[in-house]
Amino acid sequence: MSFKGYAGKILYVDLSRGKYWTQNIREDLIKAYVGGSGLAAYLLWNLVNESTHPLSPENPLIVATGPTTGTLAPSSGRFTLVSKSPLTGIWAESHAGGFLGPQLKYAGYDVLVITGRSDKPVSIIIDDDDVQFYDSTSLWGLNTRDTVNEIKGRLGKDYHVMCIGPAGERLVKFSSVMVDYYRAFGRTGLGAVMGSKRLKAVAIRGTKDVEVYDPGKYVEILDEILWINKEGPWALPAQLSLGRYGTPCLVTAMNAIGRLPTKNHWTGFWEEADKISGEALLRYRVARGSCFSCMIMCKHVTKVDSGKYEGAISGGPEYESVVALGSNLLISNIEAIIYMNSLCNLYGLDTISTGKVISFIFECYEKGLVTKDELGGLEALWGNEEAAIELIKMIAERRGIGDILAEGVRKAAEAIGRDSWKYALHVKGLEVSAQDPRAHKSVGCTWAISVRGADHLRSLTTVDELGYREIAAERFGADKVNDVCDRLTEKYKGLIVKDQEDLFALVDSLILCKYGTMWPPMYYFDFIAKILPPLTGIKEFGDVKYLRLTAERIANLKRCFNLREGVGRESETLPSRFTDEPMPTGPSKGHTCNLDPMLREYYEYRGWDYATGLPYEDTLIRLGLDYVAIELKKRYKLPRSFDG
């Protein structure tokens, strides 16, 4: 490959046949999809169809890096896992930090595609050009920490490992894939995809170089980035919030605006929020670290030194986990939250979905929709940390009610019936994240349109979270600032969500961390246009218009993937809790989320037809997605924007 920044190869592994091979990446695909989840989207589109079952051998697990991975670009340690989700049946994408992504690049591969199913538990060991299949029967059943210890013990500490725990082995639909000890591919059930393949782990060590096109120019830009991170306008705020407290710095701030999910999102304000804040967690911190090439250093490791949960050690817990396992369950004991976070990591469970499944069953119990007998004698009362802990174990082990809950909140509500659907908070089958669209209206649009489901990482906007007027003016124009920055209006929220979705589609293809792009908003399209040409030698990447078009292409491809699965406009809804139940307490009291105007606006900016929920055919052609249009037309009549 003539482009730099890339290894230039895809490694394919077929577990059914125990074989592997490589393929050079076509340069036109790089120009069109960049890498990371963009390139993975193209590959997944071509590797599956609507009849591919997510837990079948045919469903691939795609591990992808981007051109910035392993090159000292800022916050470039993340990499992505892509597949069809066993939880939702649609697009599955998750990102994890740490150091494994660069190892894949250094081993000589931009992407790893795993298909098939092994006869017995296996791990894939990649050591540059050498790929081995390692009988992992003795590892099956181990938690993720013991798995990583075993593998590193046998192979050496210079290997980095991604693995599943017992939850993935038992095909829990929201099981995660852990990376080394403290990072996770959390959402959409990718642990179950690995489990269905009897794939326990992937361990990688790479020793090759990654070439940069213009090292001198690239280093100049890295110097600029160093300045941005150390002395730029966002440097101090980032260090004093994310750097000092990690993501839990958000807890009391979100409570202050009435957006802290409390009691299964019944309300957004909790008097006990201080007990689970970033400040409260500080006394448990034993280590602070960063991902590869990151100066923000938001990873905090916490440990409980005494008492009931003595010995519990956890990466994080992050804001989402603190909320899902804390305020969402009315559990204020921070040590119990650290313990539950650790338990989820050891079992390999997505903390967000786990917390929301538990709060679902807590509310069902409160409302008399399930009995103590049905819960195996558990008193599923709000604030009952013992019950929450036991439910985590039951879910991971698929015991009793845990077997139903392990299917996710949508299927659990179907199984339980009795109007329990009202308390099953999900969009497209993915449990909601730690925001509330009644207190931050654009979240409603974000959740509804996100290709994963109720997801905060495909397009969460922060310009309206606390009101960053200068950024809003720069990106959307001074005339729109007042409405853009007002978290309680719907106006222009479709626009800003679409813009953020495009930005993140590109960021997730490079791959850069959301901390630096979502918040603090240091890097935007113009920055990406500066860093990519000296890295890759691809001149087109220096043109902001080209990058925006590329971003739109990737975002549209992912949306069309779901359309091909038969999931479209009718699924872009919100749980009635957010649309019909006014926020009962707190600073956002009285508000509901009116999704419709935001959705209409989003569709207009996205170049899709709101009435049919379909892309205009000319939108797809403009974006070079003719092959997608051809395929969709087998199922749908695509409108054209110039039709009367």
Add this chain to the structure above:
Amino acid sequence: MVKVRFHGALKDEIGLDHVDVNITQLAEALSRLPDNIKAVLEKYEKYLIVLVNGRRTYDLNISLGNDSVVDIMLPLGGG
């Protein structure tokens, strides 16, 4: 009585999570804070985010109702 709450690094440096003041105009309420608190707020003045009853305000001359809550924090965001 107006409650003025401090968050994150401000709370840690000030050593308090809130103070109560009996003033109904924001600028005056902030000017009546103890000197040690004012010193910390002045240190980070260009970064401060001020919320009144959960809503961001850029106007320090606004009136405060009884039982208003003023939150002062440094910029942050995300999810």
